[in-house]
Amino acid sequence: MSDYVISQIKRDHLMNLLADGRREDGRRLDQIRDIKIETGMIESADGSARVKLGDTEVIAGVKLIPGTPYPDAPADGVLTTGAELIPLAHESFEAGPPGEDAIELARVVDRGIRESGMLDVKKLCIKEGEEIWMVYLDIYTLDYDGNLFDASNIAAVAALKTAIVPNKQYGKGEDAPMPITCIPVSVTAAKIGNDLIVDPNFDEEAISTARLTVTTDNDGHFRAMQKGGKGSITRGDLSLCLDRAVEIGKQIRIIIG
Amino acid sequence: MERRNAKRAREIVTPGDVLAASDEYKPGDNTYELNGQIRAQIMGVKTYVDDAVTVIPLGGCYMPVTGDTVIGIINDIGPSNWMADINAPYPAPLHVSEVPWKVEFGDTSRFLNVGDVVLLKILMVDESRKIQVTMKDSGLRKIEGGQLVEITHSKISRVIGKSGSMIQMLKNMTDCRLFVGQNGRIWVDGDDANVEVAVEAIKIIEAEAQSPNLTERVRSFIESKLPQTAGADSPQNAGDNREESQ
Amino acid sequence: MSGHTDMTLVNDQGIRIDGRKVDEKRPIKIEAGVLKNADGSCYLEIGKNKVLAAVYGPRECRPKHLQDPTKAVIQCKYNMETFSVSDRKRPGTDRRSVEISKLIAEALENVVQTELFPRASIDVYIEILQANAGTRCAGLTAASVALADAGIPMRDLVPAIACGKADDHVVLDLNKEEDNYGQADVPLAIVPSTDEIVLLQMDGNMTREELDHGLDMAFGAAHEVYELQKAALKKRYSDLAKKEGAGDE
Numbered sequence: 001m002s003d004y005v006i007s008q009i010k011r012d013h014l015m016n017l018l019a020d021g022r023r024e025d026g027r028r029l030d031q032i033r034d035i036k037i038e039t040g041m042i043e044s045a046d047g048s049a050r051v052k053l054g055d056t057e058v059i060a061g062v063k064l065i066p067g068t069p070y071p072d073a074p075a076d077g078v079l080t081t082g083a084e085l086i087p088l089a090h091e092s093f094e095a096g097p098p099g100e101d102a103i104e105l106a107r108v109v110d111r112g113i114r115e116s117g118m119l120d121v122k123k124l125c126i127k128e129g130e131e132i133w134m135v136y137l138d139i140y141t142l143d144y145d146g147n148l149f150d151a152s153n154i155a156a157v158a159a160l161k162t163a164i165v166p167n168k169q170y171g172k173g174e175d176a177p178m179p180i181t182c183i184p185v186s187v188t189a190a191k192i193g194n195d196l197i198v199d200p201n202f203d204e205e206a207i208s209t210a211r212l213t214v215t216t217d218n219d220g221h222f223r224a225m226q227k228g229g230k231g232s233i234t235r236g237d238l239s240l241c242l243d244r245a246v247e248i249g250k251q252i253r254i255i256i257g
Numbered sequence: 258m259e260r261r262n263a264k265r266a267r268e269i270v271t272p273g274d275v276l277a278a279s280d281e282y283k284p285g286d287n288t289y290e291l292n293g294q295i296r297a298q299i300m301g302v303k304t305y306v307d308d309a310v311t312v313i314p315l316g317g318c319y320m321p322v323t324g325d326t327v328i329g330i331i332n333d334i335g336p337s338n339w340m341a342d343i344n345a346p347y348p349a350p351l352h353v354s355e356v357p358w359k360v361e362f363g364d365t366s367r368f369l370n371v372g373d374v375v376l377l378k379i380l381m382v383d384e385s386r387k388i389q390v391t392m393k394d395s396g397l398r399k400i401e402g403g404q405l406v407e408i409t410h411s412k413i414s415r416v417i418g419k420s421g422s423m424i425q426m427l428k429n430m431t432d433c434r435l436f437v438g439q440n441g442r443i444w445v446d447g448d449d450a451n452v453e454v455a456v457e458a459i460k461i462i463e464a465e466a467q468s469p470n471l472t473e474r475v476r477s478f479i480e481s482k483l484p485q486t487a488g489a490d491s492p493q494n495a496g497d498n499r500e501e502s503q
Numbered sequence: 504m505s506g507h508t509d510m511t512l513v514n515d516q517g518i519r520i521d522g523r524k525v526d527e528k529r530p531i532k533i534e535a536g537v538l539k540n541a542d543g544s545c546y547l548e549i550g551k552n553k554v555l556a557a558v559y560g561p562r563e564c565r566p567k568h569l570q571d572p573t574k575a576v577i578q579c580k581y582n583m584e585t586f587s588v589s590d591r592k593r594p595g596t597d598r599r600s601v602e603i604s605k606l607i608a609e610a611l612e613n614v615v616q617t618e619l620f621p622r623a624s625i626d627v628y629i630e631i632l633q634a635n636a637g638t639r640c641a642g643l644t645a646a647s648v649a650l651a652d653a654g655i656p657m658r659d660l661v662p663a664i665a666c667g668k669a670d671d672h673v674v675l676d677l678n679k680e681e682d683n684y685g686q687a688d689v690p691l692a693i694v695p696s697t698d699e700i701v702l703l704q705m706d707g708n709m710t711r712e713e714l715d716h717g718l719d720m721a722f723g724a725a726h727e728v729y730e731l732q733k734a735a736l737k738k739r740y741s742d743l744a745k746k747e748g749a750g751d752e
Contacts, residue, residue, distance in 0.1 A: 005332040005342065008372040009405045009444070016449075042633045043551060045586035055539045059632065061586025082594055087580065088557035088628035090540050094565070095580050095628075097595060138585040138594065140630070142555065143538045169589075269740045271733045272614070272651050273659030273696050289658060291696060298616065298658055300651045300736060315740055316654030318542070318561055320619075346561040346575075346623040385572045385621045411654075 004092040006206045014207055018195050024203060025054075030244055032187075032199040035154065035255050039162040047163020047178065051155040054201060055145035057089075060137065060155035062163045062178075066126060066170055067134035077124020077132045081110035083139040083152060090144040090202075104228065108186070109139065109152050111224040112215035116184035119160065123179035126172060133165065146201035149213045149226075150252075153186040158256055183256055184223055185249040186215040189241050191229070196237055198244055212237070214245035218253065267304075267467055270297040270312055277310045285311030302467060319345050319410040319440040321388050325379045326397075328405065328438035329390070331371055336363045341377060344407065344440045347386050351377065355391040357398075374444070375399050376436060400436070403446030406456050408463040410441030415466045416459060423462070423472060430479045431455040454482045508684040512669040519669070521550070521678055528664060528676040528724045533645070533735035535652045541628075543653025545735070547645040550678055551635035553587075556645035557628045558653040564624035575620035579608035579627040581642055587634045603639045604629075610643055610663075610692050610701040616656040625655060636682035637665050640690050643702060648732050652739065661701060662728035663692035666717035673713050675720040689714070691721045695729045698722065 017023060027033070033054030042048035047062035069076060083106035087093040098106070113119065124133040137160065139152045163178040190200035190208035197204055205211070209231025215224040222242065227233060233241075270276065274297045276288060284290050285306055287299045297303070301312040321327070321343065329341030329349060337360075341349040351369075353360040358368050369375065376397045380389040392398065408416070416437055417424050428435055433447030433455045445455045458475050465471055510520065517525050529550030538544040541557035548554070564570040569578070581604045585592050607629065615625065627649070629642035640663035647661040667677045669685035682688055687707025693700055709717065 005330060005371055007330045007374045007405055008370075009374045009401065009403065011372065012402065013404050042553065042586055044589050044633050044635075048586065057538070059584075061584060063586050063591040065591060082585070084594065086582070086628065086630060087559075087626070088538065088541055088544075088555070088630060091559055091562070136585065136591055140584055142630075143540055145539065269737050271660065271736045272657045273694075274733070287656065291658075296658070296696065299656045300654055300740075314654050316543070316652070317656075318654070346563060346620055348563060386623070 004206065006203065010203060011207050014203060015193060018192060018197075023197065025201065029195060029197045030248070032150075032248060032252070033201075035252065037154065037158050037256065039158050045159075046166050047159040047161075049155045049158035049162065051151055051158065053147060053151040053154065053199065055143060056141075056147060056151045056201075057143040058139055058141050058148065058151045058155045060139045060152070060159040062159045063136045063138075064133045064163070064166055065136065066131050066172075069125075069129065069132040073121075074129040075125045075132070076121040077119065077135060079110065079114060079119060079121075079135045079137065081106045081113070081137045081139070081156070083109065083141075085141050085144070085148075089141040093141075093144070104226075105148055105152060106139065108149055108213055108224070108226045109156050110137075111226070112153055112184040112186050113137075113156065113160070116215065116217045116223040117181055118157070118184050120179035120181050124165070135160075144202065146203075146205045147188050147199050149188045150186050150199060153184070153215070154252065154256060157183055157185070161256070182218045183253050184215050184217055185252045185256070186213050186224070187241075187245040187248045187252070188213040189244065191231060191233055191237065196240055198248060212241045214241050216245050216249040220246045220249070267302045269301070269315070270303045271300055272297055276303055276312070283309040285309035287312040287314060314411050316409055317411060319343075321345050321347065321349070321379045321382050321386075322439070323379055323382055325439040327377050327379065327390075327440040328400075328436065328442035328444060329375050329377045331369050331373045331375065334365050334369070334371060336365060339365060339369050341375065341390060343377065343388075343390070344410070344442060345388075347388050349377065349379075349388045349390045351375075351390050351392060355380070355389070355393055357393055369399065373399055374401070374405060376438075400444055400446075403434070403444055404452055404456055406443045406445065406459050408441050408443065408459065410439065412463045412466045413437060413439060413441060415462050415471065416443065418472070423475070426472070426476065427455055427458060427479075430476070431458070431483065451483065454479060457482075506683040508680070510680060510684065512681050512685060513672040513674065517672065519674065519678070520680055525672050525674045526720050528727070529678070531728065531731055533648060533731050535648050535735045535739040541649070541653075543649040543651065543655070545645040545648035545652060547641055547648070549637065549641050549644075550676070551633060552631070552638055552641045553633035554638065554641045554645050555630045555632060556642060556649040558625065558646070558649040558655065559628075560625035560653070561620040561623035561655070562626070564622060569624070570622045573621050574617040575615075575623040575625050577608045577611050577615060577617065577625045577627060579604045579611070579629065579646070581607060581629045581631070581639070583631040583634060583638070587631045603642070606702055606704070607639065607643050607646060610661055611646065611650065613699065613701045614647075614657045614659050614661055614694055615650065616658070619656055625650070634679075636677050636679045637690070639702075640664050640692065643692050644728055644732065648735055651736055659694045659696045660729060660732045661692050661694060662725040662732055663690065663702060664721055664724045664728055665690040666721040668707060668709055668713060668717070673709075673717045673720070675717075675724055687713075687717075689717055689721070691718065691725065693722065693725050695726055
């Protein structure tokens, strides 16, 4: 991602549009792209979702495997989140183990899910102190046109919410739906000049100086935040993002269903 | 032997498709011969040119050719050269001796920086595809402002049109400056609103390149967006910006 | 291939557990041009396999030391998503994936006109979203479509399919159970214009007659897969062509 060079002409063009309050694809500064969600298409997974946010596409899969609990949480299921920026998604992605961008992405998505208590981990206990469900959430980027944070969050949440606890496969009784308590939704904005634009596409991200992702739960309470990028944001920027996270979060939550 | 004319329904072929028998036609571009048959070597449109059968590619990358004028984007700087991305599988080094300024060793970033857009000419391509480019010819320079459009390079000839007719119409009707690089990049400059229309018109040309009524289609599109230009594309308005229609 | 089961893989009427006859391949769906960024791409399903292939190139060769001054190198990366198999696969590469990547790149070398792009690299990525035996064949079939979709010069497409043996029957296009508990698995890939073999492996135990019979079926099926590859590519461009006739904005 750091290797890709945006031309000065493109940069100037985008800045000129923003000076007029406009964006390349005609969206408002606080408008997200179209979201398409497909769930349950991967039978080998216990839960799956394929999401398109504009032209950004990600796929998330969930697999539950019985495992041993952490000693300090003997009755809690365990969530592990991984993300990969696979090279087929963009010309600048290289093959190899997850780098810092993929790791940050995984940890931010994980934080939203964990801090909101989306998974009722107590209900993912098989035998206290001995056996719990390990929930492996893996997210792969298939096509990159900006804002992997929100696209990945939607895919992760859709995959988890439609997942089945595979009791039957492991002789633990009948299959059951995943114990879900809420739907955490993240809303990401990129800072370009003094403007904050929601759901940046690739070009907008490339010319941005900073990014802020804010995750809310169904009650509009704030559960996770992440500022990224080498630039800074102001207190005013933060307020605007917090407002939008609640408003737009509601819209996205309705689409997720 | 039948002669097909270019206006017929186009036949899309895939690599390996049999196009004709070797004793009926000669093998043209993007074809090969196998056991008395001429086959396609690329995804494209089967076309007859005189007594040969060829395939016009639908996609594929730009391969630099000596003499081409291209639009490059500087993506690296060294003490005595810059590297330009010219949308080809090969990087194009631009040496300090090939720019119109006197550049001291190590002073390169004063003249051109990463992200700058430049008009270049391909000086030479050797057998291992090492490229040399220059910015010293007339008309070559750094460009700023306007918009840069990237299209499949095989459609560039449609943007230029027969004897430059399409590009001339675009210029006259939108009153914009246009520079068409052989590498699939086109620079459009002018009044903001007009530039938007020109860019959309170019995208229409790319999407409908094989359509027989393309010129009319583009003309009516521009007229619908910029009604005041209707009639602007008449013979006495044909300008002489030939260097820009490369 | 070494698993044991009491399951009947092929019954007395010659019907397999998924209802197929011994010489039937699984249903196939192929779509070309499915990704925005990749130069060429293909989504393919065969039976329960779900595969995505993408091509970038020709482009600058990375790492530089792999450059060949006379032609392009084909670099292939075959990868299975963690959730593609019933026992979750650990993320990252493994020896099996490395071998498969190598074989697919070597198969494609036969048809791609690499000498047109010295010093460049053609990068092929294959992601297995869901696996059910025959993923390397599915991956190679999808990769050929992605290469053609990218406009890369090649003399033909490369269809691939496996034959094998289960419950003493020679069968075409093994499913997961037949692959795990059967007696032989023979993946095959060919160049249809010449019937050259560009990928061939085998594990198991077959007599000469069984192998010949299996390969006959596989060759026939590969030609059928070829027609589907061509149709998918032509559909992609004819869909675009349909928009042209539609006229004004």
